[in-house]
Amino acid sequence: MKRLLSGIKPNGELHLGHYIGAIIHFIEMQKDYESFVFVADLHSLTVNPNPKELRNNIKEMVGLYLACGLDPQHTYLFNQSENIYHPMLSWALECHSYMGEMNRMTQYKEKSRNKSNESVTCGLFTYPILMAADILIYDADVVPVGEDQKQHVELTRNIAERFNNRYGQTFKIPEPIIAKTGARIMDLQNPTKKMSKSAENTKGVIFLLEDLEVARKKIMSAITDSDNKIKYDPENKPGIANLMTIYSCLTNITITEVEDMFQNDNYGTFKTKVADEVIKLLQQIQEKYNEIIKGDYIDKVLDQGLKKAEEIAKTKALEVYQKLGVGRY
Ligand code: ATP
Numbered sequence: 243m244k245r246l247l248s249g250i251k252p253n254g255e256l257h258l259g260h261y262i263g264a265i266i267h268f269i270e271m272q273k274d275y276e277s278f279v280f281v282a283d284l285h286s287l288t289v290n291p292n293p294k295e296l297r298n299n300i301k302e303m304v305g306l307y308l309a310c311g312l313d314p315q316h317t318y319l320f321n322q323s324e325n326i327y328h329p330m331l332s333w334a335l336e337c338h339s340y341m342g343e344m345n346r347m348t349q350y351k352e353k354s355r356n357k358s359n360e361s362v363t364c365g366l367f368t369y370p371i372l373m374a375a376d377i378l379i380y381d382a383d384v385v386p387v388g389e390d391q392k393q394h395v396e397l398t399r400n401i402a403e404r405f406n407n408r409y410g411q412t413f414k415i416p417e418p419i420i421a422k423t424g425a426r427i428m429d430l431q432n433p434t435k436k437m438s439k440s441a442e443n444t445k446g447v448i449f450l451l452e453d454l455e456v457a458r459k460k461i462m463s464a465i466t467d468s469d470n471k472i473k474y475d476p477e478n479k480p481g482i483a484n485l486m487t488i489y490s491c492l493t494n495i496t497i498t499e500v501e502d503m504f505q506n507d508n509y510g511t512f513k514t515k516v517a518d519e520v521i522k523l524l525q526q527i528q529e530k531y532n533e534i535i536k537g538d539y540i541d542k543v544l545d546q547g548l549k550k551a552e553e554i555a556k557t558k559a560l561e562v563y564q565k566l567g568v569g570r571y
């Protein structure tokens with residue numbers, strides 16, 4: 243069976259963008275792939291989060307993964323930081339990556355823009371190399387991610403090829419899986435920016451644990467245009483195109499079908515329908531979440547996932563150290 247791997251950073255609350263851009267695909271694909279999905283808590287450290295908040299976010303994220311439909315029968319779930327072999331491989335890969343290629347990473351450029359060198363951590367700069375280690379340590383075949391992570395998976399492929407060329411076949415070359423629709427859900431108040439947990443104004447972000455009435459209000463007050471026609475035109479009508487994408491992904495119908503369905507309706511009617519779908523989803527997730535979060539189920543799932551993840555990761559990390567000539571492997 244081919245292997246799937248992906249992760250999400252726990253520095254903030256999960257939102258609809260994560261669900262549509264990433265989690266939905268983990269769930270759809272878990273029956274056909276041996277899946278490893280983790281909480282990328284080491285990646286969160288690049289921005290020095292508050293430790294207490296981080297601890298809560300980690301548990302919440304695992305609860306939400308499960309509430310959204312990740313099934314421990316098909317998916318190994320674990321915390322990245324508990325598998326010590328990830329940073330062990332990451333260091334080896336850092337020594338085979340170059341400042342020049344890291345400087346070209348657009349996410350790094352965006353996140354460090356307008357900040358002085360004294361306030362951007364080295365971790366933020368080398369972040370994509372740890373991500374490469376996360377992927378390569380499992381010989382992952384596919385990595386489902388949102389659009390913004392594609393460049394990091396491409397970098398991973400380059401590092402893997404370079405290593406294989408120098409030391410002989412070691413790593414599988416992974417494929418990024420980017421959905422055609424929904425890989426970039428936009429902020430409801432600023433539809434030219436992606437919906438992000440670090441948004442300053444949360445009016446444009448629908449959190450998965452959001453109060454249902456607040457979520458409805460956010461959809462109803464989403465920024466659109468004055469044309470009042472439900473047409474998919476992301477360039478000229480980004481707000482309405484975003485709502486169409488959300489509707490299409492949640493109901494599993496194509497954008498063209500959405501256009502046909504609502505051709506005679508105005509924005510108010512359409513927004514109500516989008517809100518109904520979003521609320522239905524949030525309600526289902528929240529009911530399950532409230533059950534899952536009680537007791538020790540989450541710990542059991544994480545222990546089981548970590549056991550398998552460690553087994554695989556250890557073998558690969560030691561193979562790499564042995565090839566590099568360090569230690570007595
Ligand atoms: P943020 O910008 O919200 O801090 P991020 O994209 O940098 O988040 P994660 O939160 O770890 O990082 O993202 C996890 C996964 O969810 C990634 O695959 C990412 O591409 C996807 N994702 C995040 N936001 C969106 C969005 N608005 N639309 C589609 N996919 C998204």
Ligand code: LTN
Pocket residue numbers: 247248249250251282285372373376377385387391394
């Ligand atoms: N960098 C990703 C999170 C992440 C990840 C990974 C995704 C860390 N390691 C490995 C896929 C595979 C992000 O910021 N979204």
